[in-house]
Amino acid sequence: MPGKWIWVLLLLQLSCYFSSGSCGKVLVWPMEYSHWINMKVILDELILRGHELTVVRPSSAIFVDSNETSSMKFETFPSSFNTDEMIDIISGIINLWTYELPRTTCLAYSPLLENLFRKFSDTWLNICKEAALNKELMSKLRKARFDVMIADAIGPCGRPTTLMETASRAEIWLIRSYWDLEFPRPTLPNFDFVGGLHCRPAKPLPKEMEDFVQSSGDNGVVVFSLGSMVVNLTDETANAIASALAQIPQKIIWRFEGKKPDTLGPNTRLYKWLPQNDLLGHPKTKAFITHGGANGVYEAIHHGVPMVGIPLFGEQRDNIAHMVAKGAAVQLDIRTLSSKDLLRALETVISNPLYKKNAMWLSTIHHDQPMKPLDRAVFWIEFVMRHKGAKHLRPLAHNLTWYQYHSLDVIGFLLACVATVMFLVTKCCLLAYQTVFKMGKKTKRE
Known part of the structure; x- marks a missing residue:
């Protein structure tokens, strides 16, 4: 290794x-x-x-x-x-x-x-x-x-x-x-x-979760998950997030393990596990707050859900940057995250129809494959x-030695050719100079 x-x-x-x-x-x-x-x-x-x-x-x-x-x-x-x-x-x-x-x-x-x-x-x-x-x-x-x-x-x-x-x-x-x-x-x-x-058509939600989703009315729900590898957020970050979520009219389903935030609003439910694909495929889901892991991003693309990205590590920042460039996401920084930032980002992706339109466009591309x-x-x-x-x-490049792969043998041959030509040209010039010099001396003597 x-x-x-x-x-x-x-x-x-x-x-x-x-x-x-x-x-x-x-x-x-x-x-x-x-x-x-x-x-x-x-x-x-x-x-x-x-x-x-x-x-x-x-x-x-x-x-x-x-x-x-x-x-x-x-x-x-x-x-x-x-x-x-x-x-x-x-x-x-x-x-x-x-x-x-x-x-x-x-x-x-x-x-x-x-x-x-x-x-x-x-x-x-x-x-x-x-x-x-x-x-x-x-x-x-x-x-x-x-x-x-x-x-x-x-x-x-x-x-x-x-x-x-x-x-x-x-x-x-x-x-x-x-x-x-x-x-x-x-x-x-x-x-x-x-x-x-791994994406699938959405299946029915557990009854308790479905009842909570239906209670959102026309406002719908926001799904929030930072993936399976992040167990706890700092208290400061968790409270900032919970405070922002409490200010929006949507119901929130948040995958969260750890101490319950003090600022948690009545519109937010905490779960240790979520049927994420089924939630994102639910017709009442308006937005997805995600860390930008490939699984979650692709489930959101599959179902055409706009995103608020809070990348943490690895390729997540790159994934969210791609979604931002394609007009389907807003990106935030976990280190400087404030309630105001998250609230503004959520209002943007939910109220601006362009984000939903772009997410559905990516979903159409994703589904339109021959296999x-x-x-x-x-x-x-x-x-x-x-x-x-x-x-x-x-590719046959795997069969090449390191110097062949980097074309060092070709570069060496070309340098040798150039050096040979320069040597020959220099020799010819010296020979010509010596010949002319000798002829000049001979003329002077005469």
Whole structure:
């Protein structure tokens, strides 16, 4: 594994390991939190299509639950961390990134962010080593002879390697994004965009929640969630948010864990868990306050809901910036957030019809695809199985040495040619000069 972690927006890395048959035996190396939510959607679909899945997880896994009723087979290996310690490590990294990392200049931001990534990378590197050095686990996996491996972002390695080497072994990259969120850019043939593969038509809400939503009348509701990785806000921030929410006519459904804010209004209900997709698909939902995680952003796009973005860490700021540029969101800063800012942002996205119009335009683009994102993701996984890989789609740049990749051999040859020409020209000039000089001397003597 590389010495440092590089945050990647890629959800899945598909790589042919072990055997190359097409019997449908799939090995899965997942990540946690929202990554697992997306991964599990694909895995459930593969199971429905008759594939046999084995998920490798450390004993410290948080969301990847081996006790969950499923047709997946889980291989759990012992880890030096327990689940609570893993949660503390990740929460600490998130808090540092969200509240303490300076954002004034790149010179201040980049070195500290690199240190933060290194800490996160070291944690996962340790887990990878524990898996690779577990002889019983490795023996069991080799005997199983899997047809394909699905790894989330960066898969495990049994020997020291680099990020470039790991990435170059991927047959297909499935990107958790699409052109409703992204701006146009060239891509390689072994890349496909499957953003929103987890989105579904809205299902009925639980009765108590539905009654609360219906009580909003024509004003509707606002859905508020900062994702599964953020457990607590500071008291000051929570009270500022609650104060702003209490001043709008809409009812608020807020996913929140922690101390109940003192300024919480009667129009706001707190929940530890939300059926977010179903709420965003409800006809009374007017706006979505989000941290900008890919899952929530795509659910909002899927259902055409304008957003107020409060990005915290990772790619969230980039996601919200894209939504702002496309006229479907207003962005706020968690560090300077005030009640007045949030109130103004909510009034803007709810009262200005342009935000709803732009959100519905993105929703139309998202739905107007020849294949659903989930079907496309499954197709490419099965494609890799059927064709024993997808090497015909992989760029040959992966086969080049580092000096060939950077064209140093070509540059060296051209420099040598230029140097040779300059040497020859210089020699010719010197020879001509010497000839003329000698002839001049000879003339003078005569």
